[in-house]
Amino acid sequence: MRRRTMAFMVDATAGGVGGLVLAAGAGRRFGGPKALATLDGEPLVERAVRLLADGGCAPVFVVLGAAAADVIRSATFPGAQIVLAQDWAEGMGSSLRRGLDAVTDTALDAVIIALVDQPLIGPQAVRRLIDTHACGAVAAVATYGGQPRNPVLLRRETWAEVCAHARGDVGARAWLHANPDRVVSVACDGTGSPDDVDTPADLVRLSAANASDISGSDTRRSAGRSGGRGR
Numbered sequence: 216m217r218r219r220t221m222a223f224m225v226d227a228t229a230g231g232v233g234g235l236v237l238a239a240g241a242g243r244r245f246g247g248p249k250a251l252a253t254l255d256g257e258p259l260v261e262r263a264v265r266l267l268a269d270g271g272c273a274p275v276f277v278v279l280g281a282a283a284a285d286v287i288r289s290a291t292f293p294g295a296q297i298v299l300a301q302d303w304a305e306g307m308g309s310s311l312r313r314g315l316d317a318v319t320d321t322a323l324d325a326v327i328i329a330l331v332d333q334p335l336i337g338p339q340a341v342r343r344l345i346d347t348h349a350c351g352a353v354a355a356v357a358t359y360g361g362q363p364r365n366p367v368l369l370r371r372e373t374w375a376e377v378c379a380h381a382r383g384d385v386g387a388r389a390w391l392h393a394n395p396d397r398v399v400s401v402a403c404d405g406t407g408s409p410d411d412v413d414t415p416a417d418l419v420r421l422s423a424a425n426a427s428d429i430s431g432s433d434t435r436r437s438a439g440r441s442g443g444r445g446r
Contacts, residue, residue, distance in 0.1 A: 231324030232345050234267030236260065238331035239280025239303035239310040244413050249332045250286045254422055258290040263331045270341020272327050278314040308381035315374045325370040328387060333365055335421055337407030344368040347401050356391060357403040364409035
């Protein structure tokens with residue numbers, strides 16, 4: 216069955232939805248843990264925490280593994296809770312299980328999962344997933360160009376099943392694929408980019424794209440102010 220698509224409501228509250236950043240990997244192709252990499256001077260792990268917090272998630276949990284002590288020394292996590300995945304080398308599946316274990320001890324209704332290596336995802340995508348949760352969705356995935364990417368929202372009732380499917384380098388994807396009738400697709404085109412950072416060249420490319428977006432936004436705001444004064 217195909218995933219359902221749900222329109223989002225504006226200004227829905229974020230009550231009961233936490234955030235979970237998966238940032239435990241060693242980044243072998245990148246040459247080191249991506250959590251330690253920076254985009255425009257901001258560590259990717261801080262950027263991911265800020266994404267979820269700005270989108271309305273509270274609290275935010277961060278799963279660390281490879282070089283966890285270095286990440287904790289190098290980054291700041293205001294208001295976030297650190298979860299250590301001792302078995303991080305197993306892959307993303309272990310990181311997801313450790314994160315969901317941690318949020319299970321809270322009163323949260325749902326959690327939104329973001330990856331540390333997708334720094335250009337925008338907070339509006341997070342808000343759309345929260346709005347979808349408010350409409351009763353059990354699970355929701357952000358789509359771009361019709362393709363499912365991240366972030367992903369999972370309600371509490373799915374967590375045990377998701378953990379059972381999360382093995383090796385497979386996170387929530389296995390459960391999502393096995394339960395398409397329970398997953399709502401949420402169009403997030405225009406809210407940011409889901410591009411991954413796999414190599415240092417990717418980070419350079421995304422940094423340039425981010426700088427271009429910021430410059431374009433500044434130009435549009437300046438033009439808008441000028442137009443307003445001319446009226």
